[in-house]
Amino acid sequence: MxxxxxxxxxxxxxxxxxxxxxxxxxxxxxxxxxxxxxxxxxxxxxxxxxxxxxxxxxxxxxxxxxxxxxxxxxxxxxxxxxxxxxxxxxxxxxxxxxxxxxxxxxxxxxxxxxxxxxxxxxxxxxxxxxxxxxxxxxxxxxxxxxxxxxxxxxxxxxxxxSRRGLELIVRSSADLMERHAMLSFAEGVLTQLAALLGLPRDGLVCVHRGDEKRGERADTFYVISAGGQLSDYLSCTLDKLTDTAVREAVSDALRQRQHQFTVSSTVLYLFADGHEAAVYMRSHQPLLPLDRQLVEVFATNLSAYFGNVHLIGELNRLAFLDGLTGLANRVQFIKDIETQLSAQLVGKEEPQALLLLDVKRFSELNNGLGHEVGNAYLKAIAQGLRAGFSAQTRVARLGGDVFGLVGSAAELAPERVRSLFEGGVLAGEHRLVVAFAAGYCALEGHRGSGLAALRRANIALARARLSAQAQRVSFDPIMEEQTAQRLALLRALRRDIQAQRLELWYQPQLDLQSGRMIGLEALMRWPDGTGGMVASPAVFVPLAEQAGLIVEMGLWALHRAAEDWVHLQGVADAPPRISVNVSMPQFRSGELQGQVAEVLARHALPAGTLELEITESIAMDDPCLVISTLTALREQGVRVAMDDFGTGYSSLSQLRTLPIDVLKIDRAFVSQIGERQGEMFVETVLALGKRIVAETVAEGVETPLQAEFLRQHGCHIAQGWLYAKAMPLQELKAWMAARI
The missing domain is CATH 3.40.50.2300 (Response regulator)
Incomplete structure (x- = not known):
């Protein structure tokens, strides 16, 4: 431009x-x-x-x-x-x-x-x-x-x-806008012109330039409406018209890009946003000056509406098709489901089914090989699905890496889908394997809407995504009940976050040599107001992440932990630091560094006071983002701890690049102290901590035997029920007072 x-x-x-x-x-x-x-x-x-x-x-x-x-x-x-x-x-x-x-x-x-x-x-x-x-x-x-x-x-x-027919122009132009299909639009043009000028309809022809999106040639004009004997030429190209006078008059108007007025005919030239058309009108005498004015006004309005017809047609096309693959999109797919349900209801179709396919590890592929390869990969999968099923099975891309199929239950059998991609697909220069998590929903007996059927298949797909074993999960009505319960829990969580009803509880961390409390880990709790808990962190924290609430929760936790730490400094044996867990969405928000700086400044926390805990899965999700953010945070005086070490899949080379101050040994390995294999792993982590000059914290220490083993092998810090459970602030203060 x-x-x-x-x-x-x-x-x-x-x-x-x-x-x-x-x-x-x-x-x-x-x-x-x-x-x-x-x-x-x-x-x-x-x-x-x-x-x-x-x-x-x-x-x-x-x-x-x-x-x-x-x-x-x-x-x-x-x-x-x-x-x-x-x-x-x-x-x-x-x-x-x-x-x-x-x-x-x-x-x-x-x-x-x-x-x-x-x-x-x-x-x-x-x-x-x-x-x-x-x-x-x-x-x-x-x-x-x-x-x-x-x-x-x-x-x-x-x-x-000077012309009462003006009202007809305005009225007819408006009428044409509801005829958004080009063929209907062209027919309406001829009808209105014939009525406007009192001409017989058998002397009118409308042609337009071809559109490749409709399988036509862009350098060719096609007859899209005609009356009388010329109606035989509908859909033919302009050069096929045997009526020489019509063909030449229309060609002249298109070549000169302007209206043509002769003794025996009038040709209106229409142009809007690169789209061209012409309307031929046969007459036995030249148009009167007033009629010519009228037609020119009509053509001016018509050109504007002609462009809108193409625009609306394109918007309608985009509204129902996926731009990348050319498959139906989610909106069209729901319509396709409705069609299959209607046919099944009247007994015209064999049992139908709905299948959703989520491409596994697509995000890793897209990030590793680039978006061009990722797009080529999705297009290759789309082509494979379209070619692998009959025309009666409708295929769609519902967004991202999720595809949908609706058709015969027999055709959507697991082995059919699996066999399509046994050899992988070619994406650019790469031959890539294809694996799916699949959600299946039988439509036989379904009496709900297409959207309801899609929702059920989505529920099954969500189960398949979370399952380590099942590649394909079929919908069961009990899943819908569980999903409803989950949504109710999410609504309650959102309400209680806004009302600040969540709490931070604290578990002390003790020096294994001196017994002195040297830190606290802040742990999120969701009390029900009657002395119990609404749900455990293992349930509501992942729920908050999936619902986009975790960033808000995380910021609240940082401020509350800092505020409580300051409050504890007036108590004897106050801990010198406090540890708060952070999640991957907080890193991805791009706001974590600024939020931590605000917390440090608002609560005047000394350097080394705030410790942020990450898991191995966070470190491996987006290493560049995590490392750059943690490095900047350490420059602000923040300590970094790796939580649950040993349960993820980080390599030593990746661990070496992370700015880590603390390695936390997961409770699963601490619990195995007393067994040779478990003790070997703990010894390995302790040795690694020494090599990378990081403190080691053992989680879940519950017995004197475990504490003694850790102390003898050089573990610095321990936390667990042997010393104290996690507790709210007031109980923590009482516990600290009892130690004096």
């Missing part, structure tokens, strides 16, 4: 208006100040049809109503769709047309939110001239759209008093 085709913002004063010309009055309604500035700048040196523009500005639908109550002399309204609310723009359109009776004023809708496009009945009802997303409105396109709208306005005004 050229530089001059962009809308540049500037604070420069506008040029003086050319003198002696009646300007177009344009009302700009938008809640974005920069849109107003950009619109002013786009037309500051521009004459439209030889006349300057006067821009009046309003910043909300309410303000615009107040203005229009006093002043309605506007040729054009440039109107934002979403302002005070999602319906503000469309409600203002209704006010302009119905209450103000401004029928000739042209309206161009603009929006920064493509999903807020007006429904076709709204366009039909209120004669909206054009609809554009702000991102596509470059300066050239904006000027083009405004020029077309103002030309339409001017021509309508000129002949409004």
């Amino acid at each position: 050229s530089d001059e085709d962009q809308l540049f913002l500037t604070d420069s004063p506008p040029d003086a208006e050319p003198a002696g010309q009646a300007p177009w009055r344009v009302l700009v309604v938008d809640d974005d100040e920069e849109v107003h500035r950009a619109t002013d700048y786009a037309f500051r040196r521009t004459l439209v049809l030889g006349r300057p523009l006067i821009m009046l500005h309003s910043y909300s639908g309410t303000d615009a109503r107040a203005l229009l109550a006093q002043d309605r002399d506007f040729a054009l309204v440039l109107l934002d769709v979403v302002m005070e609310d999602a319906q503000a723009g469309l409600m203002l359109v209704e006010y302009i047309r119905r209450d103000c009776q401004m029928q000739t004023t042209r309206i161009i809708l603009r929006t920064g939110q493509p999903g807020s496009a007006p429904e076709l009945p709204i366009i039909e009802a209120y004669d909206i001239n054009d609809y554009r997303t702000k991102s596509e409105l470059t300066q050239t396109r904006l000027i083009t759209a405004v020029t077309a709208a103002l030309r339409s306005y001017d021509q309508i005004r000129m002949i409004a008093e």
Whole structure:
């Protein structure tokens, strides 16, 4: 796109208006100040049809109503769709047309939110001239759209008093917008022209340039509507027309890119956003000047709507297809499920089933080999699924690395899917294996909606993802009950987080040589208010991660732990540091470093006081992100501990690069002290800690035997029930006082 085709913002004063010309009055309604500035700048040196523009500005639908109550002399309204609310723009359109009776004023809708496009009945009802997303409105396109709208306005005004048929133009243009399929649109054009001019329909032909998305050639024109004897040529290319006069007249208009008026015919040339079409009308005498004016006005409006038909068609196509693979998307897939359910209900189909496939380890592949290979991988899988099943089985990509199939239960058998990808797929230069976690739902007897069936298959897929053994899980009604319980638990968790009902409990960490308390680990608890717990951390912490609540919880925990540590400093034998667990979503948020800095500053924590605990799985999830963040945190005086060491899959080389101060031996290995294999692992971790100059903390120490073994082999610190359980702050203070 050229530089001059962009809308540049500037604070420069506008040029003086050319003198002696009646300007177009344009009302700009938008809640974005920069849109107003950009619109002013786009037309500051521009004459439209030889006349300057006067821009009046309003910043909300309410303000615009107040203005229009006093002043309605506007040729054009440039109107934002979403302002005070999602319906503000469309409600203002209704006010302009119905209450103000401004029928000739042209309206161009603009929006920064493509999903807020007006429904076709709204366009039909209120004669909206054009609809554009702000991102596509470059300066050239904006000027083009405004020029077309103002030309339409001017021509309508000129002949409004001399031709009653004007009402038919406005009415017919609006009618055409509901015919969003191109063939229906073309048929409507011919019908309206025939009625407008009193011509027989057997002398009208409509052609358009081919579209490769419909399997046509882009350098060829096709007959898409015709009447009488010429209807035999529907879908044929223009060069196949045997009527030489029609063929040559249409070809001349397309070649010269303008209307053609002759004694025996009229050809209207239509162009919008790269799409071309022509309408041929046979007549026995030349059009009268007034009829010619009328047709030109009709063509001006028609070109704008012609572009919208293509736009709406493309939006409809994108609304139901996945852009990467060309498969149906989630919206279309639900429709396909509904179709299969309906056919099954009336006994026209054998038992049907729904299958969801989640590509395993796709994230690792995508991160390791790059997005281009990842996309090629998904496209290869899509091609394999499409080719591997009959046309009766519908295949879709539901998003990310999840594919869906709905069809015959017999065809969706596990071995069928497995056999499709036994040799892997080729993605670029890579031959890659394909493995799925699968959720299966039989549709026989299902009486719910397509969305309900998809939800059930999703429940089964979620189970398959979590299972270490099962590759394919079939839906069972009890799963739905469990999911409902989980959602209820999630709602309660979200409510209690907002109400700050969660608590931090603390487990002391003791020096194995001196017995002195040298630290506390902060542990999240969810009390039920009656002395019990709503759920254990093993349940609600993963739930919070999946629901996107863990970042908020983590920030709260950092502040509360720091506040409680400061509070304890007035008690004898106060611990010198406090440890808080952090999660991967906190790293991915990009806010962890800043949040920790805020905690340190707000609570005036000395360097070395705050210790952050990570697990091996976090360290291996995104090593570069984790290492860079931890390195920056250590520079702020924060200590780093690796929790549950030995339960993950980190290598020594990866461990070497991590900025670690503490290795925590998992309780599973401490519990095996007394058994040779368990003791060997503990000794190995202790030796590793010495080599990397890290303290070692043993978790879950419950017996004097375990404590003595750890002490003799050089373990620095222990925590566990042998010394104290995790406890709320007040109990911790009492425990500390009892030790004095």
